[in-house]
Amino acid sequence: MMDFRETGPGSVPLDMLRRYLVATGWHVRASSAVSASSEKSVAHALLGNRTGGNRNFEVFVSGTSDLSGIELVVPNSVSSSEYASQVSRVIDALSAIEDRAELDVARSIREVAFDxxxxxxxxxxxxxxxxxxxxxxxxxxxxxxxxxxxxxxxxxxxxxxxxxxxxxxxxxxxxxxxxxxxxxxxxxxxxxxxxAIQSALPGIDPxxxxxxxxxxxxxxxxxxxxxxxxxxxxxxxxxxxxxxxxxxxxxxxxxxxxxxxxxxxxxxxxxxxxxxxxxxxxxxxxxxxxxxxxxxxxxxxxxxxxxRVSSWEETVFGRVIRLASQADPSDLMDMMGDREVAILWSSEATGDIAVRASLNPAEYLKAVEAHAAGRAVEVSGTLERRGRRWVLLNPINFQVH
Known part of the structure; x- marks a missing residue:
């Protein structure tokens, strides 16, 4: 049997030991079901420190038929002076059951809360x-x-x-x-x-x-x-x-x-x-x-x-930082020239980027006024990256804030 007292009781935390046992198919046997042989075998080692009529251990049994009759006595508290030796007995038993070295079993227990x-x-x-x-x-x-x-x-x-x-x-x-x-x-x-929390539906893993x-x-x-x-x-x-x-x-x-x-x-x-x-x-x-x-x-x-081009639906909000028009911005009847704005937009996904969008004459005029007044604008569409440029396709719902 390996002596884990060299590294202290904390080397195998009690909560991790319990989680490991449950995860590998063990469960607590009800107090009234503890066998007489178990009570006798652990009476002096584990019951000597009882207070208030409460046991300071629990008995774990396996749901596997091959392990029926095998009981693991697990302490309830780390405060006992016998904690390290009690846990060492459990690990010794698991080592034999799992056919693995005790150090490997102890490591698996400590790592049950981690991938x-x-x-x-x-x-x-x-x-x-x-x-x-x-x-x-x-x-x-x-x-x-x-x-x-x-x-x-x-x-x-x-x-x-x-x-x-x-x-x-x-x-x-x-x-x-x-x-x-x-x-x-x-x-x-x-x-x-x-x-892991058990699924509400039997047979379905959470x-x-x-x-x-x-x-x-x-x-x-x-x-x-x-x-x-x-x-x-x-x-x-x-x-x-x-x-x-x-x-x-x-x-x-x-x-x-x-x-x-x-x-x-x-x-x-x-x-x-x-x-x-x-x-x-x-x-x-x-x-x-x-x-x-x-x-x-x-x-x-x-x-x-x-x-690869990546695009998704997005609403862009920010200040207009650039204006470019091939037509007279004030001529709302001229539908031929391009009217493009660049909006400084910040998000967790992209950081600070300049998003270009082509607007109709009325929206472009609003963007010019917003730029002059230092007001933010908002517009929705399909955000797409083209090389180093970001473009908002099919812009809709343009608003000035």
């Missing part, structure tokens, strides 16, 4: 189990940018975007940088995930939370990159915008590898068992290598994605 991304760099860059600070800094900054870009793409699956949404940045900031690990020097990033969807998207994107290299085509990346990478994620991934380990980085994932469906994320290998060929593929895919 975990691990990244490994080649041994050639490691000296005495250490790497240069510049590499570590580049990795931390790079992986945060990748997670934020992936989160934005999950929120808005377009070929590219100009500015990261606040919700996406907030998600990346909530992720945690875990322990590095030996072997090929590795980084661990933990993506927090909320406890919808996965946003955090799980982000990590699944990243895993699917890496799988698409692997396929792209295999068939020497960017199609697996550029044809899967709805479920995979945008141009932004591709570019951030290439920057991360170039700045941290140009010879390659290996990514692999472990998913919290609280949410189902992780096994269906990809049907390929358990890990993904991103080296020079993969970097070349994602850079090329980013160019393809950025070349």
């Amino acid at each position: 975990v991304l691990r990244s490994r760099i080649p041994d050639a860059l490691v000296v005495d189990d250490s790497i240069r600070l510049e590499m570590a800094q580049n990795f931390v900054l790079g992986i945060r940018s990748i997670l934020a870009a992936t989160a934005h793409t999950e929120l808005e699956p377009l070929p590219y975007f100009l500015r990261t949404k606040k919700e996406a940045s907030d998600y990346a900031n909530r992720c945690r940088f875990g322990h590095t690990f030996r072997g090929s020097f590795g980084f661990t990033v933990e993506s927090p995930i909320e406890p 919808a996965p939370p946003f955090e799980r969807r982000v990590i699944k998207r990243f895993a699917r994107g890496l799988e698409a990159v692997s396929k792209a290299v295999l068939i020497d085509s960017t199609d697996p990346i550029t044809d899967t915008i709805k479920t995979g990478f945008s141009a932004n994620v591709c570019e951030q991934l290439a920057t991360l590898v170039d700045g941290t380990s140009p010879s390659g980085i290996v990514f692999d994932f472990s998913f919290s068992p609280e949410w189902k469906g992780a096994e269906a994320i990809h049907a390929g290998p358990e890990h993904f290598m991103v080296g020079p060929r993969q970097v070349e593929a994602v850079r090329e895919a980013a160019k393809v994605l950025r070349s």
Whole structure:
């Protein structure tokens, strides 16, 4: 049996232990159903500190027929001086049941509240189990940018975007940088995930939370990159915008590898068992290598994605900053000349941009007056990017504020 007291009781948090047991099919047995043998076996070890007639432990049993009769005695509080040894017994039992090393079981328990991304760099860059600070800094900054870009793409699956949404940045900031690990020097990033709530409909799994969807998207994107290299085509990346990478994620991934380990980085994932469906994320290998060929593929895919026209319905609001007319602005009867305005518009998706719109004579005259008075205008239409220019097509509902 492994002694977890070396790292303190907090090394395996009680709430994480309970979440892990429930997620892996265990449940609390009612107090009246505790067997006489269980009561006898734990009487001296666990009942000695009882106060007010309440047990300071609960018995967990499995819903699996193969494990019927097996009971795990789990403490109710971390305040007991026996907490570490009690938890150690539970982990020892789980190690035997799951046929895994105790350290692996303990790690899985601590990570039940997270989906975990691990990244490994080649041994050639490691000296005495250490790497240069510049590499570590580049990795931390790079992986945060990748997670934020992936989160934005999950929120808005377009070929590219100009500015990261606040919700996406907030998600990346909530992720945690875990322990590095030996072997090929590795980084661990933990993506927090909320406890699963049972679906109101039997047999239907609840919808996965946003955090799980982000990590699944990243895993699917890496799988698409692997396929792209295999068939020497960017199609697996550029044809899967709805479920995979945008141009932004591709570019951030290439920057991360170039700045941290140009010879390659290996990514692999472990998913919290609280949410189902992780096994269906990809049907390929358990890990993904991103080296020079993969970097070349994602850079090329980013160019393809950025070349695609992206458009959506939008209402633009801001000041008129430019006026251009081939006709007399005051001649409302002249319908032949172009009358174009540029409106300075700011949004979370695009940042500050100048949006061009062609107006009819009456609307253009209002825009001229609004420009002279420093008043804002509003107009709706289809916002489209053409190279470096933004154009509002089919403008309607022009108003001066």
